[in-house]
Amino acid sequence: MNxxxxxxxxxxxALNGEELSFKDGLELMEYEDIHALGMxxxxxxxxxxxxxxxxxCSYYINYTNVCAASCPLCAFYRKEVDGDAYTLSVExxxxxxxxxxxxxxxxxxxxxxxxxRLGLEYYEQMIKAIKARFKGVTIKALTPAExxxxxxxxxxxxREVLTRLKDSGLDALAGGGAEIFHKEVRDRIVVGKCSxxxxxxxxxxxxxxGIRSNCTMLYGHIERGEHVIDHLxxxxxxxxxTNGFLTFIPLKxxxxxxELYEKGAVREQCPSTYDLRIIxxxxxxxxxxxxxISVYWLALGKKLAQVGLCYGGNDLVxxxxxxxxxxxxxxxxxxxxxxxxYMVKEIGRVPALRDTFHNIVRYF
Numbered sequence: 223m224n225x226x227x228x229x230x231x232x233x234x235x236a237l238n239g240e241e242l243s244f245k246d247g248l249e250l251m252e253y254e255d256i257h258a259l260g261m262x263x264x265x266x267x268x269x270x271x272x273x274x275x276x277x278x279c280s281y282y283i284n285y286t287n288v289c290a291a292s293c294p295l296c297a298f299y300r301k302e303v304d305g306d307a308y309t310l311s312v313e314x315x316x317x318x319x320x321x322x323x324x325x326x327x328x329x330x331x332x333x334x335x336x337x338x339r340l341g342l343e344y345y346e347q348m349i350k351a352i353k354a355r356f357k358g359v360t361i362k363a364l365t366p367a368e369x370x371x372x373x374x375x376x377x378x379x380x381r382e383v384l385t386r387l388k389d390s391g392l393d394a395l396a397g398g399g400a401e402i403f404h405k406e407v408r409d410r411i412v413v414g415k416c417s418x419x420x421x422x423x424x425x426x427x428x429x430x431x432g433i434r435s436n437c438t439m440l441y442g443h444i445e446r447g448e449h450v451i452d453h454l455x456x457x458x459x460x461x462x463x464t465n466g467f468l469t470f471i472p473l474k475x476x477x478x479x480x481e482l483y484e485k486g487a488v489r490e491q492c493p494s495t496y497d498l499r500i501i502x503x504x505x506x507x508x509x510x511x512x513x514x515i516s517v518y519w520l521a522l523g524k525k526l527a528q529v530g531l532c533y534g535g536n537d538l539v540x541x542x543x544x545x546x547x548x549x550x551x552x553x554x555x556x557x558x559x560x561x562x563x564y565m566v567k568e569i570g571r572v573p574a575l576r577d578t579f580h581n582i583v584r585y586f
Contacts, residue, residue: 226258233262236506244451250503251447256495263502263534270513271536274585275566276576279559280329280362280540281322285310285348289335290371291414294481295401295443299335309337312347319352323359325543326559329578332363333396336371336414342383345372346390353391360393360578366424366435367399370416380427388433394578395428397436397471403456404449411443411482418453422460429466434579437467437512441500442475442492443482450500454507461511468580469514469537472500474521494526498533505534514580519557519565528569537580538562 230253232246242250253259286309289299300307310318319330330352349361364372364387373383402408403418416424425435439453454470461467474497477483477490505515517535519527520542527538541557559575563586566573575583 226255229255229258232506233258236262236266236509239510241510242507244448244455247451247454247503247507248447250506251450251499256499256502259502260498260533263505264532266509267505267515267534267536270509273571274574274582275531275536275538275571276514276574276580276582277538277559277562278329278540278576278578279325279327279543280331281319281325281327281543282331282333283310283315283318283322285315285332285334286337286340287335288337289414290338290375291336291412293401293412293415294485294487295411295440295475297476297479309340312344312351315348316351316355319356319359322543323356327359327541327543328575328583329360329362329540331396331540331542332361333365333368333398336368336375338375340372340375342372342376342378342386346386349387349390349392361391362394362396362436362578363387363392365396365399366421366428367416369395369424369428370420380424381431384424384428384431384433388431392433394468395425395433395435397438397467397469398473400438400453401440402445402449403453404445407443407445407449410487411440418456422456425466426460426464429460429464434466434468436469436471436516438471438473439500439504440473440475442496443477443488450503451507454504458508458511461508467512468578469516470504470508470512471516471518471539472497472504473518476521494522494529497522497526498530501530501535502533519562524557524561524565528565531566531569531571537576538565 232249287300288307373380437457477488482488514537515535516537516539517527517530518539563573573586
């Protein structure tokens with residue numbers, strides 16, 4: 223296969239370690255040679271992160287599916303009057319946390335809907351109770367979107383909410399709720415959720431308080447290339463100021479059971495070539511700022527996730543035990559530490575268990 227990686231000025235700049243511009247990003251989103259794009263992204267990945275592929279042993283807990291928002295992209299949310307709506311008590315949360323710890327989880331990933339009647343005390347008590355029972359586990363809980371909603375509904379400042387959660391034992395924020403920042407798209411896929419700017423402001427405030435976080439982008443729905451690049455650059459600018467993002471996780475949109483699907487706005491998942499393009503472009507746009515690019519095997523499937531690791535990815539997120547949000551769209555998948563290790567070794571990389579903060583716990 224004859225691949226000329228110097229046929230693109232943007233790829234050449236990426237290879238030289240230069241920061242890519244908005245124009246460069248658009249060029250890469252439209253660049254025809256996906257193989258050359260992936261090759262350069264993989265070379266940059268190797269230079270920045272080496273051949274280690276990391277993942278954590280994570281257990282997911284959704285404390286409620288009740289949500290004041292009604293986002294057309296979401297199949298998970300329910301209203302309080304719905305028969306299958308639920309909200310877990312603090313005691314239930316401790317029990318679920320115990321199930322995760324028993325499975326070997328070193329990280330609890332706790333997110334939920336925007337419940338209009340839960341006070342800040344609920345979240346404080348939940349975190350304190352889990353920490354008191356399981357001292358060694360890391361709690362990565364709530365997205366910037368959830369924090370923004372909690373601040374609004376409890377009439378506290380974002381800083382007050384974050385400070386009280388940190389004092390309760392919160393270790394890190396989850397990265398969801400970012401979707402697409404650009405207003406042109408966000409106004410069509412999000413109803414009742416914070417704006418892109420507000421999401422970024424919460425993340426930046428958390429970083430200033432010493433609470434690090436993941437960051438995400440939901441793609442494969444109605445966005446265009448310019449919206450993707452705008453999203454990545456906005457994350458990059460926050461990272462330059464705070465260095466608080468731990469990893470970037472591109473999240474593939476699964477349309478089944480969503481309003482976007484029912485209304486015909488999105489009828490099928492985006493092609494695998496687009497998934498690989500997003501991973502590669504993310505690597506090149508975020509290089510030297512957010513150096514961990516996570517490939518979410520749960521959304522992509524395990525085989526495509528392996529290919530994504532050859533297109534710039536260096537992290538597999540984690541085991542995602544008990545994940546419910548993608549499951550609501552009909553995506554059913556499961557894995558184990560052993561299977562993730564096999565996936566990594568099969569492509570000639572070095573698997574490693576990490577903690578939430580991307581410190582290596584052990585190699586395999």
